[in-house]
Amino acid sequence: MTEYRIDDLARQAGTTTRNVRVYQENGLLPRPQRRGRVAIYTDRHLRQLQAIIRLLGEGFTVKHILKFLTGLQRGEDLLEVLDLADLGELVTAPWSHPVTKTMTREQLEAQLGQLDAPLLQRLIASGVIETTDAGNVYRVTDTDQISDLATLISRGMPLQAMLQTVTAVDKKLDEAAELLTRSGHAEVVRQRGPGWLPAKDDELAWAADLVAAMRRVARRSAHASLDRALDAAVRAELRQYRQHSDEHEAVSTSTE
Known part of the structure; x- marks a missing residue:
């Protein structure tokens, strides 16, 4: 598994070290491993950071993303995470009703x-x-x-x-x-x-x-x-x- 220091992680994801710290402080990124005074990040951090950047680019807020990630970690599906069960039933209800x-x-x-x-x-x-x-x-x-x-x-x-x-x-x-x-x-x-x-x-x-x-x-x-x-x-x-x-x-x- 590849390991990164915070500067390397930010550069690999195309963002800044300041943003990485902000996302971490807001609970969007899991805490890194510690080796003495050095913070070590892994591929898991990189993938999650890249996902956060994509979602922000689509217009989602930090609050939206945190709610989304927290719900998924609890094993909820997307509609449960977003509290949209009623809307989900409407969107996914079939248009056709074939007889089988x-x-x-x-x-x-x-x-x-x-x-x-x-x-x-x-x-x-x-x-x-x-x-x-x-x-x-x-x-x-x-x-x-x-x-x-x-x-x-x-x-x-x-x-x-x-x-x-x-x-x-x-x-x-x-x-x-x-x-x-x-x-x-x-x-x-x-x-x-x-x-x-x-x-x-x-x-x-x-x-x-x-x-x-x-x-x-x-x-x-x-x-x-x-x-x-x-x-x-x-x-x-x-x-x-x-x-x-x-x-x-x-x-x-x-x-x-």
Whole structure:
């Protein structure tokens, strides 16, 4: 384990010896070991000091960081540390409420057609089903999705192609969700400042209202955008299909 004197520790972390002493006096850094009159710091001190500097750079105060570190040392999770259990339930509550059930391979094949090993693996990789300890019994993560796939299969669409589409669409939606989440964070910073945390009931209510409003707007916006995009894509495909059909008809006529 690397050992540091206070000057070396400060230099390695990119700060000053004065700051190291201040953080230590405020309880942010554990006390160093003593060898006579020399204070010896370790890699643990360096990692904690670097974390403190990053948090300060994000706008957190010394008081916030001390509360955070003390709570984690007691084994509490982040929401307990920050006394935000109510907000945590709001933020982490699922938007969707899929109905799950277990189905045998035979039951799946009754809706999706014959499933060989590669197709089963593709269903698992796409998150449509999950394996269980019961061999040929699978956990369906969303029964509506199975029904939707079955509807399209009954109209002649191959399952393999649909799963490729599902995977591609899920990836785009994940990117959109990340973008919306970052936008929400940016709005909190704009209105309340970097590192802000709700401390009063009215502040907690404001944060809860913002999250709820974001959910409503994001869902409606996503639906509307998808409808518009599908309309445009269908029109484009129909134009291309008609063009190819006209070209094919012209070629057929010229060869007669």
